[in-house]
Amino acid sequence: MPRLQLNFKGHLVTGLLIWLPVAVTLWVLNLIVGTLDQTLTLLPEHWRPEALIGFHIPGLGVLLSVLILLGTGMLAANVLGQRLFSFWDALISRTPVVKSIYSSVKQVSDTLLSDSGQAFRQALLVQFPHQGSWTVAFQTGTPAADVASHLDGEEYVSVYVPTTPNPTSGYFIMVPKKDTRELEMSVDAALKYVISMGVVAPPGKDE
Template sequence: MAAIRRWLLAGLLVLVPLAVTVWLLNWIIGTLDQTLQILPGDWHPDKLLGFHIPGFGVLLALAIVLSIGAVATNFLGKKLVSWWDALLSRIPIVRSIYSSVKQVSDTLFSENGNAFRKALLVQWPRAGVWTIGFQTGMPGGDVINHLQGEYLSVYVPTTPNPTGGYFVMLPKADCIELKMSVDEALTYVISMGV
């Protein structure tokens, strides 16, 4: 009986992550394939080729994102993006949603790729309780005028969904830099330490 239980658990440990990964990829590809609907009917790959190729929408979505990125990085594109930001910042409900999402995306997709610079071991939410946090920078603005000593800006993610979490400023002396990459630390958090 113990062997059957062990086999069942081992099978679940192999199949559940695989099934979730396949389901998620299928959902992403299916969703991105919906971008093909913006093409005129005669241009659909299904019609041109005579058969369906899953993932063609991914290529179209990637081409659209690259095109928008190319336009947004030149002088005229920067002006258009600035105008668009100003327009959206005048619409009451849209303003709060758009500005929040824009700040997060600006941080995560920053040019230097250092949204999370280092993985840290920090005491949170109280002394004696340790968790992994990510250094996001140094405190700035007026905040720095009210802190004594050297502080780090730290994002403490929640488990298993690291998109929710806490932004805290901790004394540098209380933060232990881990000898693991940000990716390894993030995987450790998502897997709940497994």
């Protein structure tokens, strides 16, 4: 009987380990598709699938979103498009209240998504939250000149310490560069390591 109970528990856990990632993946995809399908509301009501064919087709919003992003990128690649977006950017940047939100989000997105950005380019080991306790972090740059002038003269780096298992929240700290350890793992591998709470270890050099 104990043997049967042990096998039952083991099979149950094994089944959970197989289906849990599938369920979470499907849930996330459903959330993304459902959110992007809201872009269909941009179309005139008589152009929407419900009006044309009588029922909703999941995923059409994703296609529409991709087409909008592609078209915007193509428009921004020419001179006329650049002038239009510069005018739009200047208009939003002068709008009270909106400008503070817009400029902050734009700076972050430009830094993270731009090819010339330096965010998350290096995985590091830093001592956090106290000396002798190490965690994986990501170098995001160097302290601003005004901030650096108040530091002790050493070379500092700006570091983002993600939380586990949700790396989108975390802590921004500035630490002496000599107190960090550069890791040879890629940023993607380091993120997986953080998200998995250390369970999914990056492969070693010989693997």
